[in-house]
Amino acid sequence: MSVSVLVxxxxxxxxxxxxxxxxxxxxxxxxxxxxxxxxxxxxxIDDNQYILHLIPSGILRDGVKCVIGNGVVIDPxxxxxxxxxxxxxxxxxxxxxxxxxxxxxIMPYHKLLDSISESGTKKIGTTGRGIGPxxxxxxxxxxxxxxxxxxxxLLEKKIRENLQEKxxxxxxxYNIEExxxxxxxxxxxxxxxxxxxxxxxxxxxLNREIADGKNVLLExxxxxxxxVDFGTYPYVTSSSPTSGGACTGxxxxxxxxxxxxxxxxxxTTRVGNxxxxxxxxxxxGEHLRKVGAEFGATTGRPRRCGWFDAFAMKYTTMVxxxxxxxxxxxxxxxxxxxxxxxxxxxxxGKNLKTFPSEVERxxxxxxxxxxxxxxxxxxxxxxxxxxLPSETKTYLDYLKGTCGFEISYVSxxxxxxxxxxxx
Ligand code: IMP
Numbered sequence: 001m002s003v004s005v006l007v008x009x010x011x012x013x014x015x016x017x018x019x020x021x022x023x024x025x026x027x028x029x030x031x032x033x034x035x036x037x038x039x040x041x042x043x044x045i046d047d048n049q050y051i052l053h054l055i056p057s058g059i060l061r062d063g064v065k066c067v068i069g070n071g072v073v074i075d076p077x078x079x080x081x082x083x084x085x086x087x088x089x090x091x092x093x094x095x096x097x098x099x100x101x102x103x104x105x106i107m108p109y110h111k112l113l114d115s116i117s118e119s120g121t122k123k124i125g126t127t128g129r130g131i132g133p134x135x136x137x138x139x140x141x142x143x144x145x146x147x148x149x150x151x152x153x154l155l156e157k158k159i160r161e162n163l164q165e166k167x168x169x170x171x172x173x174y175n176i177e178e179x180x181x182x183x184x185x186x187x188x189x190x191x192x193x194x195x196x197x198x199x200x201x202x203x204x205x206l207n208r209e210i211a212d213g214k215n216v217l218l219e220x221x222x223x224x225x226x227x228v229d230f231g232t233y234p235y236v237t238s239s240s241p242t243s244g245g246a247c248t249g250x251x252x253x254x255x256x257x258x259x260x261x262x263x264x265x266x267x268t269t270r271v272g273n274x275x276x277x278x279x280x281x282x283x284x285g286e287h288l289r290k291v292g293a294e295f296g297a298t299t300g301r302p303r304r305c306g307w308f309d310a311f312a313m314k315y316t317t318m319v320x321x322x323x324x325x326x327x328x329x330x331x332x333x334x335x336x337x338x339x340x341x342x343x344x345x346x347x348x349g350k351n352l353k354t355f356p357s358e359v360e361r362x363x364x365x366x367x368x369x370x371x372x373x374x375x376x377x378x379x380x381x382x383x384x385x386x387x388l389p390s391e392t393k394t395y396l397d398y399l400k401g402t403c404g405f406e407i408s409y410v411s412x413x414x415x416x417x418x419x420x421x422x423x
Contacts, residue, residue: 071249
């Protein structure tokens with residue numbers, strides 16, 4: 001039996017989908033613990049590419065149970081589209097998908113409020129999926145949850161009450177047209193028939209699986225630097241992608257967690273606004289974007305690209321307790337003459353001792369780089385660590401030594417077969 005947490009260790013888009021897909025071969029259950037359809041997990045199986053937003057990538061492996069935990073916020077339309085997509089691609093879903101009764105529902109007003117907020121002066125660069133406003137309602141204790149789908153009268157009452165308040169806000173504060181109450185009530189009342197069969201008591205289910213000796217993988221979305229507490233606030237998402245969120249987002253206690261796997265992209269990317277010390281706005285950044293196909297899986301936005309930031313990684317390794325790392329997209333660095341790694345942040349002539357909390361200070365730091373010799377060889381065919389060019393191994397050994405984790409997997413291409421297992 002083992003329970004592992006899988007976290008994105010940078011600003012998201014580290015390639016979690018592929019690694020969850022690989023790992024799910026040895027896990028019986030994969031449970032997602034936070035975020036919503038703002039995430040986009042890309043998995044390449046043979047010549048087919050699958051992009052999932054809500055349902056764990058384990059659904060693409062026969063027999064793996066997939067769970068959406070209470071920490072996730074669910075857009076019912078996005079969920080049903082994804083269920084249809086999975087079924088159309090001949091993967092079984094019935095009896096394999098379980099959705100927490102305590103997960104919150106994204107409502108049409110959440111998306112509207114997300115876009116209103118983004119039209120103001122402080123733009124976070126959200127995905128526009130209503131994530132922040134849904135978590136606001138959750139913590140304001142006004143949310144509508146998956147369990148409410150089981151009681152139509154109560155569901156209708158809650159939607160009407162919430163809409164009355166939101167329509168007041170839209171009209172009186174934002175001076176925009178009110179939402180159509182009847183249309184929304186009608187739409188949401190249809191979801192129960194389609195979603196009811198997946199609703200489960202997730203904490204009981206997961207703890208039973210653990211007691212039965214099953215292997216459970218807890219899958220985070222986004223990344224540690226987008227964490228609402230530990231990320232580059234306020235340029236963050238509204239949930240806890242760090243490993244602590246795995247417990248609060250599923251109902252598995254911390255005493256049951258055995259290991260934390262960090263997904264670590266071999267360079268850094270970020271979408272949306274906010275500080276990014278190692279960002280490259282030159283031809284190397286363009287090279288990374290082009291070769292790495294660095295465009296958002298959810299929004300299609302070009303991702304900002306830069307060198308690996310070991311200073312930030314040491315911080316996220318600490319906060320998450322990462323013991324094992326999966327290095328992803330290493331092949332994207334092939335062909336570069338030299339590769340840099342940020343080892344420290346300089347601020348006002350001094351190196352900072354710790355990762356700064358204030359984005360204003362983070363915005364002003366100058367990265368201090370260590371430079372490595374690049375490699376020209378195409379590494380996508382390498383099947384073992386030993387087959388990698390010596391320059392590649394030097395780079396990996398440096399990341400391992402400086403960040404303080406073991407490297408368990410190295411991904412050298414998007415396919416399942418393009419993965420080196422180092423254990
Ligand atoms: P939200 O999660 O849509 O509210 O967006 C908040 C911030 O998180 C923005 O900078 C988004 O670009 C970023 N973000 C949200 N989801 C992802 C993701 O899956 N990958 C990378 N960035 C994300």
